[in-house]
Amino acid sequence: MTAAAAQGIPDPDPGLYGPRSVTWQMHGDPMMWIAGVRALYLQALHPLAVRGVIQNSDFRQDAWGRLLRTARFVATITYGTTEAAERAGARVRGIHRRLSVTDPGTGARHAVDEPALLLWVHCAEVASYLHVVRRSGYPLTDGQADAYVAENRESARLVGLDPAAVPGDTAELRAYFATVRPELAATPEAREVDAFLRRPPVHAALVPARDLIWGRFAALAYASLPRYAHALYGRPAPAPATVTRRLRATGRVLRCVPSTVRWQLPPKHILRAVERLGPGTRPSPRTLLRDAAVPDRAGW
Template sequence: MQDAHAQSHGEVGEDSAAAGDPGIFGPGSVTWQLHADPAMWVAGVRALYLQALHPRAVRGVVQNSAFRKDPWGRLFRTADFVGVTTYGSRAEAERAGARVRRIHQFLRATDPETGVSYRIDETALLRWVHCAEVVSYVDVVRRSGLALSDKQVDAYLAEQRASAVLVGLAPDDVPGSAAGMREYFEDVRPALARSPEADDVWDFLRRPPVHPVLWLGRELLWRQVSELAYGSLPSWAHEIYGRRPLPPFAVTAGLRLLRSTSLAVLPAARLAGFQSPHIKAAVERLGPDAAPARPGVLSGLTAS
């Protein structure tokens, strides 16, 4: 949820000398494939719901960002940061991370009950944001129908230690396996709670501000994404929010339908010129064989 992620625009294509540079993950990684999956949009919304349950972390976002004034811009720029660090050259990814770290070092948040100020780049807070994000990506994409093996999940979480380093963590600061991630969430749960800031995030994700001409689309389309993202949270997160989710079977069916529909229209979208600029730049840098496999195909990937 770091708002400094919003500063990553402009990284794509800056390194003309980066030809052949696979970046920090590369085409053989699980990350390269998983982050190209169409279910990632729902996963990103789910991550925001989850991240907001840490009062100290979400307070840092609300007190230091334009979240209320420019929520859509924040969401898209955060997605841009993920795209740059996934598919960009190593230099592009490291520049994006350095910008995040540079901004974070000056930001503080204040506990309204105690008046105590604290840094938003505390290790515990950065760890929470990282773990909530990558777990959301895995859980949603897997539940949506991607055949991701346990070994590939462990490989993905181990790979994502490199992204944790970009925002100021050490590799060992975050779990590198599913078992380690489960243990982490058990340990952190006592620190989680519903807060006014979490309710702000909830309200935005349920009914984000849009131009009046887009109200119908928001109610028909976005509301479904929001419901599915919230419903995919673990049951303990629903208990903290105190808000009833869709039944589990409806969440799974909805995620699979949304993903399968997206997969069906992707070829036509690419023919029409709609393609991730980050993937396009990576293919130009590394050649056509570097393109992520057809979503849903993970066989042959490195899993260690």
């Protein structure tokens, strides 16, 4: 029993994951931004999933908004209260229930919330987050990597999936990708996403910064994709060992920015979570074991 409970004071709500989870620690790492871009590249290779995005959203006009809404959703379900996370999940499920996508090849219509489509999006996100952050030097043991995949069955549940049907460890995640790989293709819609990620529209005054900073981040996210993704997109990438060195170097630089500065970015989910639960709950790799093996291969 905690001190608060002993005094009859309700404990603060730790949310769906809580400070003891791998997800809580890992999602506070700045390499998650590059991991998120990698997830978009990977997700776009599923023909029906990417058509669902293009046909049901203003992606062309509001791609930045879509990226930020996705980041906000991940932050909310990781660091928000249980109520906030459940509310965010219900909102996403409600949107998906109203949408459908037409397969231009067959003319068949599919619900956006078909389990196969939701599962692809979920697995591409989880695999990308884990792959980039771990490969960039974040300390995770193999057991902690498995725990991360298992923990994120919660995020799968929030978007409408049956957690029992979602990969629960890294081996199951690899098996899933091996199964779905023959369905992937670089469709015109995927190339549209690729074009946006390489050169997103910005104000003219921001073009130099986009080319200098965003261009490098997007290139690194693309380079960290599995080799079959490079082959589908038709653009080569550096050797895996070179990509790993660049990911590690980028991770070292970004992690030098004080977390209190990084976490000031709106909407400040992490700062609010620490304020709610106490300073001992600050996400930090130091709370995890430091014997993680960082793979050089790009297997997902």
